[in-house]
Amino acid sequence: MESRWPVQDAKQRLSELLRRAVDEGPQIVTKHGEELAVVIDIVHYRELLGVELPADFKLALTHGAGSDEFSDILDEIVAEREHDLPRDIDLVDHG
Numbered sequence: 001m002e003s004r005w006p007v008q009d010a011k012q013r014l015s016e017l018l019r020r021a022v023d024e025g026p027q028i029v030t031k032h033g034e035e036l037a038v039v040i041d042i043v044h045y046r047e048l049l050g051v052e053l054p055a056d057f058k059l060a061l062t063h064g065a066g067s068d069e070f071s072d073i074l075d076e077i078v079a080e081r082e083h084d085l086p087r088d089i090d091l092v093d094h095g
Contacts, residue, residue: 004028007036 002025010017010029021027022041029037
């Protein structure tokens with residue numbers, strides 16, 4: 001749902017404006033009643049540019065990836081982390 005925000009409101013409530021752009025869709029910023037700008041989430045922006053987004057964990061959480069896609073993303077993260085764990089810890093007392 002598109003909403004309109006006078007510039008002053010947009011400045012004072014920027015966090016809400018950004019949240020609503022992600023959750024609800026484009027948000028129009030106005031100045032003296034004239035449309036000035038539109039705030040859209042990064043996914044829609046990149047779609048407009050024709051830029052393909054890499055799969056990432058945050059995107060899956062915030063944009064409701066299907067369960068198979070989400071599972072694949074988690075599997076990738078686990079596979080990457082397996083090489084990092086366990087780590088040797090040096091327990092030398094420096095005191």
